Amino acid sequence: MAEQVKKAELIFIPLPGMGHLIPAVAMAKRLVERDERICITILVIDLPLFLNTLSTHSLESDAWNESRISFIHLPQLEKPLDTSSRELVQQMIRDYRPIVKQIVKDRVMKLDSGCQLAGFVVDLFCTAMVDVANELDVPYYVFFTSGAALLCLLFHFQSLRENQGVHVSEFKDPISELDIPGFRNRVPRKFLPSRIRDKDGGSTVILDHGKRSREAKGLLINTFMELESHAIHTLSNDDSLPLVYPVGPVINLKPHRDGGEGDKDSIMAWLDDQPPSSVVFLCFGSMGSFSEEQVREIAHGLERSGHRFLWSVRRPPTADEKVGAPREYENLEKVLPDGFLDRTAGIGIVIGWAPQVAILSHPAVGGFVSHCGWNSTLESVWFGVPIAAWPMYAEQQMNAFHLVKELGLAIEIQMDYRWDNEKKSSNVLVEAEEVEKGLRKVMDMENEVRSKVKEMSELTRDIWDSPIGLRSQVEFVDKVLLQVSTDAQSRCAGTRGNEVPVVVQKE
Numbered sequence: 001m002a003e004q005v006k007k008a009e010l011i012f013i014p015l016p017g018m019g020h021l022i023p024a025v026a027m028a029k030r031l032v033e034r035d036e037r038i039c040i041t042i043l044v045i046d047l048p049l050f051l052n053t054l055s056t057h058s059l060e061s062d063a064w065n066e067s068r069i070s071f072i073h074l075p076q077l078e079k080p081l082d083t084s085s086r087e088l089v090q091q092m093i094r095d096y097r098p099i100v101k102q103i104v105k106d107r108v109m110k111l112d113s114g115c116q117l118a119g120f121v122v123d124l125f126c127t128a129m130v131d132v133a134n135e136l137d138v139p140y141y142v143f144f145t146s147g148a149a150l151l152c153l154l155f156h157f158q159s160l161r162e163n164q165g166v167h168v169s170e171f172k173d174p175i176s177e178l179d180i181p182g183f184r185n186r187v188p189r190k191f192l193p194s195r196i197r198d199k200d201g202g203s204t205v206i207l208d209h210g211k212r213s214r215e216a217k218g219l220l221i222n223t224f225m226e227l228e229s230h231a232i233h234t235l236s237n238d239d240s241l242p243l244v245y246p247v248g249p250v251i252n253l254k255p256h257r258d259g260g261e262g263d264k265d266s267i268m269a270w271l272d273d274q275p276p277s278s279v280v281f282l283c284f285g286s287m288g289s290f291s292e293e294q295v296r297e298i299a300h301g302l303e304r305s306g307h308r309f310l311w312s313v314r315r316p317p318t319a320d321e322k323v324g325a326p327r328e329y330e331n332l333e334k335v336l337p338d339g340f341l342d343r344t345a346g347i348g349i350v351i352g353w354a355p356q357v358a359i360l361s362h363p364a365v366g367g368f369v370s371h372c373g374w375n376s377t378l379e380s381v382w383f384g385v386p387i388a389a390w391p392m393y394a395e396q397q398m399n400a401f402h403l404v405k406e407l408g409l410a411i412e413i414q415m416d417y418r419w420d421n422e423k424k425s426s427n428v429l430v431e432a433e434e435v436e437k438g439l440r441k442v443m444d445m446e447n448e449v450r451s452k453v454k455e456m457s458e459l460t461r462d463i464w465d466s467p468i469g470l471r472s473q474v475e476f477v478d479k480v481l482l483q484v485s486t487d488a489q490s491r492c493a494g495t496r497g498n499e500v501p502v503v504v505q506k507e
């Protein structure tokens with residue numbers, strides 16, 4: 001049946017933060033490579049909250065020669081932003097629904113003959129868009145840009161809420177440990193993402209995303225069996241869930257060609273001059289930043305460790321700026337300890353936005369101090385660089401727990417770091433001594449974590465190079481094509497509503 005489909009168009013709706021956009025574009029590229037009938041349109045929602053990190057143009061330019069991937073930038077909403085709202089992002093996504101509906105309808109009208117709208121692939125945080133897919137009577141799939149273990153946790157608490165009326169906030173003791181399907185070890189409550197842990201911290205919204213994801217035609221997760229077999233099996237064996245596609249690791253390995261990556265050439269030239277595995281790289285994702293006091297503690301820790309370093313530092317938005325991703329410091333010298341840059345000249349460099357994938361792939365890099373964002377985790381594993389975990393917010397504590405305690409792929413710097421969204425900094429100060437200790441540990445060439453990460457890296461690449469590694473992506477593409485063909489047949493037979501004009505084949 002699938003052979004009858006000439007072209008199938010998927011509409012991707014990523015959350016417009018870099019940690020979500022980067023894997024969505026990488027995923028789109030993988031899918032169009034899998035089958036020449038797949039075309040993808042990526043809708044870029046304009047949330048000023050996120051998009052000032054890096055212009056999306058560099059991501060688009062990576063995909064420009066893929067004629068089967070196109071980008072549509074949605075216009076800014078006319079409504080003023082209520083930056084005090086905890087649910088600002090979700091509200092904005094909801095407000096975009098009529099715009100998306102109209103754009104998709106227009107898009108369908110312009111599709112080549114023989115090309116059919118195959119469905120939506122929505123980020124887990126954009127499940128509000130499911131309403132549009134339903135109104136247009138097309139299937140939707142959910143793309144989850146973090147790991148399978150986290151998804152197990154989300155479904156677990158969503159089902160406790162739905163079926164037993166139990167909320168996670170009822171487990172009061174922060175050190176109490178919970179049995180969560182998909183985890184080999186009991187999970188200390190304090191490591192649960194605050195948005196799930198706290199009843200008034202947005203857990204309703206997040207658990208609702210879980211609920212809507214259950215109704216999807218498939219769950220695409222940016223993970224792979226060798227990294228998360230236990231969690232993937234838990235999800236796959238759960239009959240109440242849709243089909244699970246562990247499509248990862250989806251990493252944007254091709255360096256961005258232009259814009260937004262700082263002074264890439266000089267950074268790479270500096271790395272070329274350093275001995276193998278001698279440099280520790282510090283970077284905290286697209287949204288991570290520290291208080292000035294914390295920046296100084298890190299600087300002291302770096303100096304005391306004596307290790308060569310490459311450190312990506314950005315400042316939090318000021319009270320006036322209110323929202324948005326971290327920005328570059330105008331005068332970094334004022335923030336760093338006196339004379340730091342002079343004393344460390346030749347030993348280390350401090351940069352803004354980092355060309356992270358290129359840096360992690362460089363043989364001079366021997367360790368990575370990371371906030372354990374899922375993309376950073378996958379990139380680090382792919383290149384075999386051990387992590388020193390310093391999670392900050394979102395689900396990063398869970399990721400760190402998984403890496404340190406379950407997989408032994410990371411050492412801990414500070415897992416209890418607690419981000420305060422109002423203060424835009426943490427309630428915990430990690431002192432120079434702790435930083436130094438973590439740096440020494442992660443850079444230790446005899447550390448068991450180093451050999452484990454290398455093994456995982458080799459395994460990942462071997463599997464990725466073999467046909468088995470591509471299986472989930474191929475299966476997903478087959479499912480999309482089969483679904484579109486089945487839907488088209490039922491439309492012809494008049495058994496399915498049809499608000500979307502189906503493109504009639506000319507031949």
Ligand SMILES: O=c1ccn([C@@H]2O[C@H](COP(=O)(O)OP(=O)(O)O[C@H]3O[C@H](CO)[C@@H](O)[C@H](O)[C@H]3O)[C@@H](O)[C@H]2O)c(=O)[nH]1
Nearest residue numbers: 019022145146285286287353354356373374375376394395
């Ligand atoms: O200076 C930088 C900073 C980041 N990156 C890239 O940006 C991405 C960052 O993604 P990630 O490591 O996942 O961190 P966040 O930007 O913090 O991502 C958000 O989205 C992730 C995926 O859902 C979650 O795991 C995180 O907790 C959440 O904060 C990665 O590809 C990095 O290579 C750079 O290239 N240069």
